[in-house]
Each structure stands twice: as C-alpha cells, then as structure tokens.
Amino acid sequence: MSEGTIKKVAGPLVVARGMRDANMFDVVHVSDQKLIGEIIEIRGDEASIQVYEETSGLAPGTPVVSTGAPMSVELGPGLIGSIYDGIQRPLDDIMKVTGSNLLHRGVDVPSLKRDHVWHFVPDKKAGDRVSSGDIIGHVQETRIVMQKIMLPPGVSGTLKEITEGDYRVTDTVAVLTQADGSDKPITLMQKWPVRRGRPYQKKLSPNRPLVTGQRIIDTLFPIAKGGVAAVPGPFGSGKTVVQHQLAKWADADIVVYIGCGERGNEMTDVLNEFPELKDPKTGYSLMERTVLIANTSDMPVAAREASIYTGITIAEYFRDMGYSVALMADSTSRWAEALREMSGRLEEMPGEEGYPAYLSSRLAQFYERAGRVITLGSGDREGTLSVIGAVSPAGGDISEPVTQATLRIVKVFWSLDANLAYKRHFPAINWLTSYSLYLDSLGDWFNQNAGEDWMQMRGDIMRLLHDESELNEMVQLVGMDALSAPDRLKMEAARSIREDYLQQNAFHEVDTYASLHKQYLMMQMVLSYYKLSKQALEQGASVDKLVSMPVREKIGRFKYTPEDGADASSRQVMRELHIEIGDITAAKEDF
Template identity: 55%
Template structure:
C-alpha cells in the first residue's frame, strides 16, 4: 500500500510503491479514485487518475488491485453509451444525476439483467481458447457469441443447460492439463492497451461500402483498413463520420467521441438513438456502441477512451463481425497525451507533444486489420480517425504523423465546405492506398474496370486545376474549345458526382452499381461532346445546357433501385450530338 506525496491535476506521486506494477490499476485516496501506474522509480510511483482529483489530500492511501486497466466484455455493450473507461452514462445519470461522482468504481455492464443463453457444448467436450461455447441475442441485429477466454483450454467438467442467466452466473467449468478448474462466465475481461490475439492476418481485398461516391470510387476504404479524416473547424468531420456510421456495410459501429465539445456529443447522443438503420429499418443503436468522453471530462480518461473503443471492437471482431471504429477526434486524444506529459515533466518534442506521439498513433492504427480469428472466422476492424488540426494546418504533428500510419487520407477543405460542397473532401490532396488491392473486388462485383474510368476522371480534375490558374489570370474566353469543354465536364464531375446530399433520400446513399453507371454516363457525355469539338463545332453549340443539367441531376432523378433512366439520358446525348454532327458535315 502506497501513500500520496504529490498531487498535480490528474497526475499523482506516491511512496512505498516498489510492490506495484507498471500499467496496474490502483484505487487512490479515501474516495477510491481509479488510476493507473505509469512509472516507478525506486519506491516512488507515478499514477494517472481517471477521475477528478479535487479534494484529494497528501498522505491518503494508494491501494493495488493486482490487475491492469481492463474492460468487462460481454452482452449489454451494444446500444449502450459509455464514458472513456467503460462506465455506462445512462446508468450513472439514473443513479447519481447529471455529473459523474468520484469513487463510484469501475461499474460497467448491468449485472442484474437476465439474458437468454443458448449453450452449444456439453460436459466432457475438449475446448480451446477463443472457441464459441454459447450465444446470446444481444439485439435483434447482433448475436453475441460467447467465447472461451484467451489462455484457457481443456476439458469441460460441468456445463449449464440453455436458459436464462445473469452475467455473473458460471456457465461452464473447464479443467486444464494442470488440473486447475476455470469458471467461465458470460463475460471476459481484457486489458485495454494489449491487442487481442488472432490466428493470422488476411490480405485486405474487400471494400467497405459506404454509399458515398467520393469514397467508394475515388478514395476507397477497405474493410480492415485505416483512414484519416483531417479538417479544420466546420469542414464536416463529424457529419462525414455520421454518414459512414449510418451507411457503411460494417456489422457494428463503435463511435468514440474523444475530447469533443459537450454540445457536439449531446447531438450524437440525442440523434443516434432516434436514427433508423436504412438497411434493416430498425434503430441504428441496435448495432452501435457510443463512447462519450467530452472535453470537460477528466483528461486521463480521454487518453484511455481510444483504447476502450478499439478493445470493444476487437472483441466483436473475434466473433466474426466486421466492425468500424469512428474516432472523433484523435487530435483531442493527442492533446490529452500532451497535457499528461507536461505534468510528468517529460521533455517536449514538436509543438509540445511528447516524443512518443508517433509510436502511440502507430499502436492505435495497427490494431486495425482483416483477420482469421482464434475460432476460424473472418472478422475485421476498420479505423476511421478524425483529426482536428488547429487552423486547418495539415503540417502540424498529429496530422503529419497520422499520415504515416494510415492508407486513406481524406483531406477536408474549408473552401469546399464554405461553398456548401459536401462531403468537403479535396480530390487534389486526398489519396487511397487500397486501389490496387480492391481491383479484383470491383471487377468481381461490377464486371468492369472501374479504376480505369476513375483514373480518367481524376486526370480531368487535375487538368481543370491547372487551367483554373489561367482562367483566373486572363479569363476563360482565351482557352481553346477543347479545354473549355474539359472545364465543363470537370464541373459535371464535381457537382454531379463528388457532391452528395445527405438529406436527399436518393442521394444520401448510392449503390456501387449506380455510382459506376453515373460515371460511365459522364464519360459518355465527354466522349460525344469532345468528338463534336474536334470537328470544329463551337463550344456554344456543343454544350447543351439541358443535357449537361440532366447528367448533373441524375443523382436525384434516377432511383437507386431502377437505373433504366440512365439509358434515356444516353439516348438523349446520342440524338443531340448525332444531329449536331450531321448538321456541321452537310
């Protein structure tokens, strides 16, 4: 047992701590505040406390728990709202009011709730770590597959029958080869900072379908991949993540609000429970877990919230689910690291961030992946992290280091956002490293080379960017007609394809097949009109406002479930340019 000798905000120092371990969870002071040992020098230990330390006094006791900061993983997490160390906010609000009191301990899952458990094994069976021994219908969308905890294998000496049980009820007793009997319950505990084990990583080759055209076609995110969403204030980071949470084809969404403003998180907490999952017509919370750690909550818990989210995601991945983690935002998490590092009097690196910022970011993003689990199922964790660089400066340390560890960089642009172009992803500065990995996926699912068409459209957009510099200097009229046409086609790509309306029923989510047909129609318009320009027909005749407007508006006018109208637009293009060319060749 240690004694407090110094208090500096969330960082405290204690003496008589030689018997404690690094990363061990401890109870601090009379209120038994939760903390974690982060360094030991001689008999002096340093602890970061996950609760408010106001009222703590020098000389109070520090008590060891004998285990690291761990989460209780089991039924009851889906649809729940937790703080940064997995304490349920709704339950805290019901029992204690609007503010989290100190010293309530590590309450997490509801131990009194009765679950309907189906047991899939019998006494006498040999069992391995990670093996599924039972199921619980957690929600009507998600079945929680109860797994044997890591490190336990042997013979089942006692097994309960299927029936109704609470979390703390012993469902199995397993005897290992040393004769030790392990009690298996509905939940398991896991340290948040240690990745959960897998059998092997599988090469990434499947698209995380989002229904957002700028992502699915231009900058695709793969299942098991990593993406960064950097942008200044008001560029639509949270809105984009909401769209991904609502529409991506992940089985489960873990949304981590890390250090965001309270009013933003309030919006998430109020809106998400009301949202209906468009694919199942059921509340979206039936496949969502929210972790809310606002900017006024203890800074050390903010640092832990990222690990809480990823550990929960890995737990469901191990059952064979595809999980998407939305981290909003990793900049606030890095700021928590900086504050704690400053209180520890560590040598600061660039812009005051600790020197270990890059390695911490790497540890977080490397927990993504498409894997073969211990029970031979395929599962994945996809991480999409928002970054909030001060003043929108992408050269600051968090954005620069994040860029090193992610494969998709979705640069949000304030000029696009202020001109009401959403998603405000800048196509000139964004990139995806998954294009070649997903080539076979596109060909199998679409039967066509989408990436060749994408490359052609990107070339048009890059050419437009070069030409815009000339236009700004001397005006568009001095350009030859083929370049003026290119500017018009680029406008069609920008407004008709890249810009998307989250509040329009046809445009909020677009199937991959429609995305391809839209892009092919734009290309068809370009080829027909370009041919007319090459024949010497003036641009004023080549650019038919009605046809160009039809192509731009097809995202609204063509229903997602009936693409026949696209052929009508193509016929209209054919007829117009056929007549135009015939007229000029006569």
C-alpha cells in the first residue's frame, strides 16, 4: 500500500504527493471519509486521481491511501434485478444505510448482498479435473436466469471437495487442488478489473440477427448478435425510447442498461416501467433478466467514465456463461464529455473540439469488447455480447468527433432525424442515411428462418423509398398532378411503407413489438398492393381508384392485429385486395 497527501484539488481531480509506490489505475481512498478514487496519471511521486464522489471540503495535506488493486466489480448471484451507480454500489442498500434517497459521500456498501443465501447445486463432483471457465455448479437467481458458477480465469486443477447447500456469496462452495499442490477455495463470487476485457477462447463471425421486434431495425438495418450499433440523434429525436424498446424486446437472455449521464427522470421511467413489463418469452417481469446502472447527470462526472466499464464487465460475465447479452449505453457522448473534463483538468493537449487525443482509442476499446465468442472452459460454450450505444451530438451535428469516431468502429448506424420526429414519425430512423454492414452475413438466415423471399422484399422496399425521395424533389417543384400514373402509384406505395410499416407506436399494447413472421406478412401486403396495382394500371385501370381502395385502410390497421390473429387477418386482407383490384380491372374492361 502507498500512502500520500493531497497537494491539489480541482473538481473531481485530486493530485497527491508521496505516491511513488502506487500503480496506474489503482483504487485509492481519499481523506478520512474514504472517498473512492482511481489513479489516472503518475508523474514522479505525484499521482493524479479521479474521485468518483463529491470533493467539496477536501484540503491539501489530507491523507490518500492506495489499496494496491485496480477498480474491480463483484460478479456472482445477486446481480440480476439490481440497480447500481457507476462504480457498482447498490443504490437501494445506500438508501437503507443513509436513510435518504440522495447519495452520501464515503458510504461503503458491498456490491453483492452479503446476507442473502443462495442454493448452490454442483454440476461437477470431487475428483473432476477442471480448468478456467468451467461451470462447476449453478444457482437459480431468478425465475428466468440461472446463474452458472464458473472457475475464475487463470485457475485450474482437481476438485478436492464440492458440496450442495445454501451459501452466501463469500462462502466456500468448493476446494480446488492446483498443479502446485496448494488448495484454493472457490466461492460463489469472483472479482474482475473493469478496464480489462474478460478472456475467451475464440471470436466468431456474427451470423445471426438480434431480433428486436422493431420493424425498421429488423427489416432494413438489422444488428447481429455480438454486433455493435450506434444511435446518434439530436435532442427530442427519440434515442432513449429506441434504447428502451431494444432493452424491452431484443432477443437477448440478459439486458444490461447503462444510464450514463442521462436525466434522472428518464432513469426513473426505466425503474418504474421494467418491473411492470412482461417478458414476451417467459411472461415474467423484465427486471428478472436485467441489470441497471444509473449514473445520472447530477452524479459526480468522473463516475460516468467508470459506469461504461462497469456495465460491459458485468455483461461479459453473463456472456461467459453462454448467454446472449444486450448492452445499452445511453449515452456515450456524456461519457466522452467526462473524458474531456478530466483531460482538461490534467492539462493534456486537447484534440478536436477539446476532446482528448485518445478519444477514438477509448471508444474502440469499449466497442471491441462486444462479439460472438467461444468462451473459456470445456464444451465449446458460445456466448454473445451485443452493444448498442446512443450518441447525443451537440445540435444534432453528426460531424462532431464523438459521432465520427463511433461510426468508424460500429457496423450499424441508425440515424435519428429531427425532421421525422417533428412530423411525429417514430421511430425517427432515417431510412436514407442509416445503414447496416451485417446484411450480407445475415441475409441467408433471414431467408431460411423468416421467409424465403425476405431479402428480396427488403430490397423492393428500399428501392421504393429511394425512388420516392427522388420523386419528392419533383413534386415540390411542380406538384403531385404533374406526375405520371406509375410514379403517383409508386409515391402511394412508398407512403404506405412509411406510415403503415415503418411507423411503430412504442406505447401501443400490440404495435410495440412485431415478430419476424408478422413483419413478413406486413411486407407481403404492402408490396402486393403495389405489384397488383401496377399490373392493373398497365391494363388501363384508374390510378385514382387504385389509390382510394377501401382495403388500404385494413392494410394500415394490420399492425394493431395481435400476433395470434395475424395469419387469419392477413389472409382476409389479401383476399379483399385481390377482389377489389379485380373489380377495378373488370370495371375498366366493361367500360
């Protein structure tokens, strides 16, 4: 341990002298209140420390003590359903200790509850040879999630004893005899430094989609399991609602939601909504497979930087069990602002717009921890970690450094558009500027599992939307009446795609989620209307009659049809569509 004294205090940055024996990224206790900090720079015997709690009242000469260990998180039963601050302190336990719902300085509360008893069931027996990452037993943490107790990385040997029973997280559940003959106790809990990615055997190519139930995402710009996506957009464009929707409905076993520098009332909405939401796969509360990390905008700015690493380390832990994990970071811009503030206080040479020169590399280190991997341990266990980061560019300018650095790393870009949001078109993802680089690797999966012509229909939809964009320029100059009948029909079909398919009401009981099968049926209906109408037009039918067919209202309202009635309703709409098209064509022939 290294002990020093404070030399200088500058907001969340504290400079301490006498810290020659300390190491980079060591956790330190500042002052007699034991405020938690982390060493981020060492010059001679002086260490610069970012303090994760309020520093008002600190004075030069106050003691600083290094713990000699890096910032780490506790991993074990009790994570699911918890809400932590940026450095994994449980907010509910802090409130019990302080008797207040405001954060107090210097509160020392363990991350995992020490008094809770868990029933451990062994999956191995005494005498078995085990290595890093092997699952030696399990604990039923919630009705949805079974926590698999794994050997920590770097540990291997022969199980000397392992016993079923009720244990606390710090109790020994097994004893391992290592290669050197020493015995190592194994508990339900392990620790891992947050700035170091958890190891795995092999990284695989992502070739399955993360199904979200959001039509514009699944159909036009899908993300792979183990993929990375960015959601940049200006204020009021719906970033947080998109993140909430993905957290609620994405096809993931575990959800880790990080509110990094977000408004307190938005985190309150999450806390109030998630326990009441029913998981579509299990029928139980969504909170039974969710971990929340809340570092709101009024909390100490330095803890924003830690919250991102805390969240992704917890996510990697569940990935190592073989689960599919989705991590939502809302928003990485606030995290970058914390980096900029700390860099400024360290008097580092600023980069573009004042951000530190290492902004891009820090973002890459974060996003590169996502992926589809073969985990440590026997059995070729496969786990995936998908990361979706919201970006809040100042003034909606996506040319600013954080957005541009993010786009160089991620493979999916969901571009939120203020103009669409002002028109009340939600989700306000602009289909002309967004993209997904996973389409080539996911196309076969969609055709095999969602519909044999899924990718062809997706291509037809994108072509119609792009054609509409070009025709719109002409309409604004000379008006709709100047368009030819085929072009006018194309405009109507594109409008149907926009309003009936791409628009989705996050607050509607049915429309909030659409399965791939229902999406396929909706695409069929919208495109069938266009193709059949185009054929009728070629036979001389009236474009006015084709545009005003009564069945179009039923196509538009199909999105509100419950999943269990989708097939029957789709068949009925398609029958009516053929009948009405036939009547219009026949009327032309009679004429």
